[in-house]
Amino acid sequence: xxxxxxxxxxxxxxxxxxxxxxxxxxxxxxxxxxxxxxxxxxxxxxxxxxxxxxxxxxxxxxxxxxxxxxxxxxxxxxxxxxxxxxxxxxxxxxxxxxxxxxxxxxxxxxxxxxxxxxxxxxxxxxxxxxxxxxxxxxxxxxxxxxxxxxxxxxxxxxxxxxxxxxxxxxxxxxxxxxxxxxxxxxxxxxxxxxxxxxxxxxxxxxxxxxxxxxxxxxxxxxxxxxxxxxxxxxxxxxxxxxxxxxxxxxxxxxxxxxxxxxxxxxxxxxxxxxxxxxxxxxxxxxxxxxxxxxxxxxxxxxxxxx
Amino acid sequence: xxxxxxxxxxxxxxxxxxxxxxxxxxxxxxxxxxxxxxxxxxxxxxxxxxxxxxxxxxxxxxxxxxxxxxxxxxxxxxxxxxxxxxxxxxxxxxxxxxxxxxxxxxxxxxxxxxxxxxxxxxxxxxxxxxxxxxxxxxxxxxxxxxxxxxxxxxxxxxxxxxxxxxxxxxxxxxxxxxxxxxxxxxxxxxxxxxxxxxxxxxxxxxxxxxxxxxxxxxxxxxxxxxxxxxxxxxxxxxxxxxxxxxxxxxxxxxxxxxxxxxxxxxxx
Numbered sequence: 001x002x003x004x005x006x007x008x009x010x011x012x013x014x015x016x017x018x019x020x021x022x023x024x025x026x027x028x029x030x031x032x033x034x035x036x037x038x039x040x041x042x043x044x045x046x047x048x049x050x051x052x053x054x055x056x057x058x059x060x061x062x063x064x065x066x067x068x069x070x071x072x073x074x075x076x077x078x079x080x081x082x083x084x085x086x087x088x089x090x091x092x093x094x095x096x097x098x099x100x101x102x103x104x105x106x107x108x109x110x111x112x113x114x115x116x117x118x119x120x121x122x123x124x125x126x127x128x129x130x131x132x133x134x135x136x137x138x139x140x141x142x143x144x145x146x147x148x149x150x151x152x153x154x155x156x157x158x159x160x161x162x163x164x165x166x167x168x169x170x171x172x173x174x175x176x177x178x179x180x181x182x183x184x185x186x187x188x189x190x191x192x193x194x195x196x197x198x199x200x201x202x203x204x205x206x207x208x209x210x211x212x213x214x215x216x217x218x219x220x221x222x223x224x225x226x227x228x229x230x231x232x233x234x235x236x237x238x239x240x241x242x243x244x245x246x247x248x249x250x251x252x253x254x255x256x257x258x259x260x261x262x263x264x265x266x267x268x269x270x271x272x273x274x275x276x277x278x279x280x281x282x283x284x285x286x287x288x289x290x291x292x293x294x295x296x297x298x299x300x301x302x303x304x305x306x
Numbered sequence: 307x308x309x310x311x312x313x314x315x316x317x318x319x320x321x322x323x324x325x326x327x328x329x330x331x332x333x334x335x336x337x338x339x340x341x342x343x344x345x346x347x348x349x350x351x352x353x354x355x356x357x358x359x360x361x362x363x364x365x366x367x368x369x370x371x372x373x374x375x376x377x378x379x380x381x382x383x384x385x386x387x388x389x390x391x392x393x394x395x396x397x398x399x400x401x402x403x404x405x406x407x408x409x410x411x412x413x414x415x416x417x418x419x420x421x422x423x424x425x426x427x428x429x430x431x432x433x434x435x436x437x438x439x440x441x442x443x444x445x446x447x448x449x450x451x452x453x454x455x456x457x458x459x460x461x462x463x464x465x466x467x468x469x470x471x472x473x474x475x476x477x478x479x480x481x482x483x484x485x486x487x488x489x490x491x492x493x494x495x496x497x498x499x500x501x502x503x504x505x506x507x508x509x510x511x512x513x514x515x516x517x518x519x520x521x522x523x524x525x526x527x528x529x530x531x532x533x534x535x536x537x538x539x540x541x542x543x544x545x546x547x548x549x550x551x552x553x554x555x556x557x558x559x560x561x562x563x564x565x566x567x568x569x570x571x572x573x574x
Contacts, residue, residue, distance in 0.1 A: 014483055019398060022388035022454070026407040029451045033426035037418075040425055051428050108321030111314035121566060123318070125559055130325055132555045135512050136529050137548035140536050141328035144335065147540075149342075151331060184325065242415020245514050249536060259417040263518070266421060276425065279418050290413045297409070 034283075041276035044070040053273050073277035083278065086261040087285070093172060093247075093257060094240035097179035101187040101236045102229065104180070109191035109228075113198065124192065131185045139178050139249050146174050146250070170252035178246040183239065187232040194228025227296065234293040238286055258282055329552060336545035353546040360543065363531060370511050370528040373442070377449035378507035382499055384450065385457025385506070390491070392458065393465035394473075411452040412459075420519035423448040427520065440522030448520040449510040456509065457502035464498035465491075504558075 043053040060066045077083040112123045130138060145151040146168040153165035168174055198221070206216040244259035251257070258278065266275035336354070340347025357363060388408055392401075411419060427437055427444050437443050472494075476486045492499075514529045521530060535541050 022384050033422035036426045107317030111317040
């Protein structure tokens, strides 16, 4: 009995330590940093000091604790058109990229799910493989394709469709194409795992009952694949909203996206408090889709566990 | 029925062309003699030679490999522990917090993660004097933190597929938890650990945004070097580099595909 109790004790101590290791790491290096960003977003810019922000809490000469909170970083975001346009166009470009990912990704995921099971693994691997090759180099490839004397313009001019090259690189179009290309696998994978489970006898039943293929698709396939569509769209939309690399490589100077504005504010202007406020507002905005996605995942997890 | 198969073929052709045409162009033009990236000037290995003579590029690649290796290893250790906790430990205080923190890096835009890491490092330096500057250590901490989430998901789902009664049997026979883990659980989840490590490594080696925030002078990783040179315009050396990456990834994919097929044949 005594040894049993001892063993139980040793298990419990071990358990706490084991939980503590990743917990502590994540609290120090993930949770705390978010708190610090929030703190700095409430300070004022202090040029010439390092780090370039003021303290919120300070002991005054009279021995009293003074608290100075600066909300101007947030009100400034609303009053300055630069930020409003950046936020709005980020959402716009991200929505367009999500739409095009769905347009290309849905038929592809559908075709893979319906293909010969022997080919399926290979197709899936082909979807995932670009994701393993360098993200930066895949974006870079589009510079060569969209340039003034790039691949598309040369083909079109060679065919005599156009006489002068169409400016495509450094436009919002290039940014949307780049994001669609980069995030397409994120759309296809959840869609595929949803469509793969689809019960084909449902469509046969619908056909037996006289439904045309189109009606059956709209009334049965589409509603049943909705969880996949939503999960895939969120997985594209969320990172696309905060995208920085693609607009800075493929976009022009007027192609504003909030990720790019944030980085510029931080490195070029060294305005850490405003950059922090930009990050906090972006985070607050994305919290809705992020929580939505996590709820979906948890639901899928529970279903899988059954 | 015929119409449907045509539609499916079309979807496959359009989808995969879109995914692979840009990569194919990179590979083709990496062998282009001409400096003009889109005009064919004859076959040549010139840019590969230039790539391997570029000292800055090579040292950046070496730094990326070192950071990737260390942070993927740390991420695999922490991620495995976290996956084990989530899959096997049942309810405990703070479970929801841990689950939330684990999934955050996977859905959070990188700019937010990057600014948070850097501001935290600066604040820590101010308060406790560590880390003294931005560079190797901060790169490793940041990369470990954002990649360990992926490892934990892979490990957790592998453990969820496993029969817990094997562990229970060992426990009934008197094995201590640590022994059970190293002798029974770990050997069974080794494949998940390997794919988790590879994913963490490739995410680390490929990262631009977070590295840009947490890296310091003298610590330019390969993606940072590529990013700054691509911003200045087209550079044929990048085509050569891209082709090498595609070659490595393609070979790895082929090997894993062949192993999967062989295993499937054995089973069948």
